[in-house]
Amino acid sequence: MADRKEKTFRFVIVGGGIAGVTCVEQLSSQIPSADLALITAGPHIKAVTNYKQVSKTLEEFDVEEQPSSVLEEKFPNLTVIHSAVKSLDTQSHSLETTDGRVFGYEKLCICGGGRPKLLTQDNPYVLGIRDTDSAQEFQKRLSKAKRIIVVGNGGIALELVYEVDGCEVIWAVKDKAIGNTFFDAGAAQFLIPSLEADKPERAALCKRTRYTTEEPAPGGSQTFTADRNARRQGTGPTEAGSALGPDWHEGIVLRGAEQGTRRVSLEYQCEVEQIFTSEELLKSPQQTLRPENVGSWPVYVQLTNGKTFGCDFVVSATGVVPNTEPFLHGNNFALADDGGLQVDDHMMTSEPDVYAAGDVCTACWEHSPMWQQMRLWTQARQMGWYTGRCMAAHVLSEPIELDFCFELFSHITKFFNYKVVLLGKFNGQGLGLDYELLIRCTKGQEYVKVVLSGGRMVGAVLIGDTDLEETFENLILNQMDLTRYGEELLNPNIDIEDYFD
Known part of the structure; x- marks a missing residue:
């Protein structure tokens, strides 16, 4: 692969999500003359906007999709390469992209993000929500749906269940309480009444158009559009788009086919046992499985608590796994128990000159007693920023201390x-x-x-x-x-x- 290198860059960053883009910005500001490449599969990148330092460690910001040309205009030293990575050879310091080009690097940072842990890989009735494309697909399907089943208990499940209107929602949670990644049963009890109450009226206009690739309509009304030509061909596991931003549901209408408000029923301490189409269920030898009205829904979900529900489709919101797929073959990366690339306190992996940041990596230094890694937006930004500083410091032979943001875990978000x-x-x-x-x-x-x-x-x-x-x-x-x-x-x-x- 080494002898086919089209060009060698001083720094190569893989991934156009928050971690990758923040790393690019940091490197460009520290070493403006360095030759820098960002390799990203989608036409858009995720940028941090409206950044606000709330206190020593707390920060608030919005995440906005922007065309990658915005970055290139800002940093003349940057080349954006639109392709997914097919393979990495750490020995020859080179990467091959899926369109067959080979690029060399002096220092590489992998910001491949995470991909959804789907309940099942190829069931047309199971939808994972992770990136902008899948959120658009969800909106389209929801508009014709009368009942959906949401499986999962993380941030996306919490937001989604609250936002959906005009559709019955059955929410299957594996824990004793909702949202246990973020809070305890007491906080969950505090929030539950919000699911039953009518939602407060939203301001008619969101402060910006969020996920559009077309110009906003005159008069500032908001549409949720997808430029179909810009969509990538093929969406294999290595070509997922960047993850959704906080408040991803603002400015999109999540409305089902039924009149009236939402109805949410909770099924606690259960997981999905099996998913059937109505044909499979009719042929099923286990007659006990059959709900009364079998055949009236396209898909049925049997839960581990013995209940079976029919619905229009299933939303799989059961978290993410680090997207290390294209980087491991032929290399010797040390992996953490959760499948992430192990990084030390300078964000370096076990392979020379290879760094990682964001959801794809696992922080394997001795943590401060008040900090823990959670795969969240704030941490993707902090890690990207700190990794950019580390890469610059190593190239300039300067010492660098572990950043203060790793002293204390802190996160601001909005639920219900x-x-x-x-x-x-x-x-x-x-x-x-x-x-x-x-x-x-x-x-x-x-x-x-x-x-x-x-x-x-x-x-x-x-x-x-x-x-x-x-x-x-x-x-x-x-x-x-x-x-x-x-x-x-x-x-x-x-x-x-x-x-x-």
């Missing part, structure tokens, strides 16, 4: 129209039984949970407009002994900030 802030070991991760909880809950307004260990705050969940995030972030970072405050710590009549500023 509430602001949600997660800090530190917000679910007592890794603490065994050695922690206590303080909780304050005002129905329909706020839910505040603090995790204390040895009298010191180690984590918090804040739902609603609590304005406590900065104070709590400081208390976790400075590890002050809070024993003498006891329950008073969450007394709403005490302005806690006055204590600790």
